[in-house]
Amino acid sequence: MNNLVVITGANRGIGLALSQQFLAQGDKVVALCRKTSTELTQLAATNELKIVENIDVATAQGIDNLTTALSGVQVDVLVCNAGILRDESLTDFNTETIREQFEVNALAPLSVAHALQTNLVSGSKIAMITSRMGSIEDNTSGGRYGYRMSKAALNIASVSLAKDLEGSGIAVGIYHPGYVQTDMVNYGGDISSNECAGKLVSLINSLTMAESGVFKHSNGSLLPW
Numbered sequence: 332m333n334n335l336v337v338i339t340g341a342n343r344g345i346g347l348a349l350s351q352q353f354l355a356q357g358d359k360v361v362a363l364c365r366k367t368s369t370e371l372t373q374l375a376a377t378n379e380l381k382i383v384e385n386i387d388v389a390t391a392q393g394i395d396n397l398t399t400a401l402s403g404v405q406v407d408v409l410v411c412n413a414g415i416l417r418d419e420s421l422t423d424f425n426t427e428t429i430r431e432q433f434e435v436n437a438l439a440p441l442s443v444a445h446a447l448q449t450n451l452v453s454g455s456k457i458a459m460i461t462s463r464m465g466s467i468e469d470n471t472s473g474g475r476y477g478y479r480m481s482k483a484a485l486n487i488a489s490v491s492l493a494k495d496l497e498g499s500g501i502a503v504g505i506y507h508p509g510y511v512q513t514d515m516v517n518y519g520g521d522i523s524s525n526e527c528a529g530k531l532v533s534l535i536n537s538l539t540m541a542e543s544g545v546f547k548h549s550n551g552s553l554l555p556w
């Protein structure tokens with residue numbers, strides 16, 4: 332496709348698999364991470380992939396490093412994928428982990444999109460990797476306060492982004508990857524990160540302005556807010 336794709340949290344899990352899939356269809360990838368991995372470094376050795384380390388998306392320094400690294404670079408696709416999952420319940424309450432998830436899962440993707448605004452052009456796309464656990468209607472089991480709250484916040488922020496960027500011709504997709512075999516879920520998911528990334532890449536490829544702000548499962552079905 333020959334797009335320039337920027338991915339956060341690209342050193343492992345879904346972010347790494349997304350890097351592989353975008354490269355496979357002929358795109359160039361800028362892989363953002365805090366620290367590279369053996370797999371990502373190997374991928375860069377034989378592909379049009381540039382690794383940018385020291386991008387902690389939840390810190391002002393990380394956002395600064397990001398704008399410096401991408402200064403003057405046109406970004407066709409921005410994938411905000413980095414995220415964390417902690418656990419809290421009424422019997423094991425922890426405001427620190429709730430706050431931490433809010434910083435990484437909600438505030439950071441919005442800050443990344445804000446920081447790269449001038450790198451995006453008409454026709455560029457932003458993909459927010461959220462979770463159906465941020466769906467209010469889909470919440471039938473409770474708990475997971477910080478994760479659910481942070482992903483719900485990401486969802487509403489992404490809808491605002493979609494509205495605000497409409498006039499600039501920039502589409503925003505909000506995607507639940509499915510239950511994916513990564514470290515986040517102790518590799519207990521239903522689908523591999525490669526399968527998930529393949530589905531996400533085809534959804535991003537087909538994202539149009541007409542459906543900007545859409546909240547979809549990687550299987551293509553619409554999710555309730």
Ligand code: NDP
Pocket residue numbers: 339340341342343344345346364365366386387388389412413414415416435460461462463507508509510511512513514515516520
């Ligand atoms: P992993 O735990 O395998 O990977 C998480 C990635 O996020 C890592 O690259 C990690 O980097 C990065 N990351 C975490 N915090 C930061 C930070 N502060 N700055 C920069 N990078 C950071 O998880 P997945 O690949 O499974 O998750 C990817 C996305 O998919 C997340 O947003 C997650 O919420 C979402 N998701 C995943 C599901 C699943 O079943 N796996 C289900 C629903 C949603 P590092 O190596 O430095 O920690």
